[in-house]
Amino acid sequence: MNPPDTRFAQRARELYRAAAHRVDPLTSAQLRAARIRALATPPAGEQWPGTRWLVSGGAFAAVAFAAVMLWQPLMQLTPHSTLAISGTVGNGDADPELPPDADQADPALYQNLDFYGWLAANDRPIGNR
């Protein structure tokens, strides 16, 4: 760079710094406030102390919820309730304690009616017979 170019660059830099000093008071105040806010910001790696407990608690709650959701269908599929469920397919509001409606019952139920009758008759504690 020849001397005129050096003077050119030097002049540009002087003007730049002078322009920075001439920033109006309102802008200066806003810049100062922005700097103070920025410096008060916690570092990216630093978290609120309760965050770890919050994450652990959330994970535990999710696992517990999933366990409950899985446990309920398993409880409904116990042998005692299998008969009532199979007899009330498509009739969600039927009372499971009542005998199934003849129109909606499984036809296989009628084929083994004698067996179920015998089973009901003998399904008592031995001491009560």
Added chain:
Amino acid sequence: MESDDVPSTDPDANAVNAAADTLAAPLFGAAPARVAPATLDTFLTQVERRAFRLAELQLRHREDAMDAVQDAMLRLVKHYRDKPAAEWPPLFWGILRRRIVDLQRRRKVRSIVVGWLGGGQDRDGEDLPTWEPVDQGQGPLDRLHDAQSWADLTTALRQLPRRQREAFMLRMLEGLDVAETARVMACSEGSVKTHLSRAMRHLRAQLEDWR
């Protein structure tokens, strides 16, 4: 359209950059910007007004410039406060540069959408910097002359392609070295030299009366 990564084939480029390095010594000896600041607060205090001027020069909008500087400060403090102080300048200017580019792209998209909707009256970018000089010991005529000269330089810089403008501002105005400028601009050092050389050529022609 100018390529982002231009190899330095211009013989004038190395001369311009070598001279820029020699220029930096006496200038930055007087300026506190290149002395490693003791604290992040000191560093931000030193650069905040200059950052605002550069952002305003490129965005042509005061509020957008303020947003860009504020965001750059926040990101620097949040992510790089533990870095050595010598690394803060290129990191800060790099963050600010990316933020400015983001805002320019967003504004471009917005103006396209406004055009589609039949408005086409987006006047952002038409405002010139406001000048409210404070007393620096200069006479009113000197201050007026400086303000006018800066306005001329601003106008000439705005006519440059973005990469040339960035190279000039970071190397010549802010005084980063070639390696730091390349890091901020995410390009090679050769590209920085080429962009700067072209910017100088254009500005010399535009501001002939400065010589």
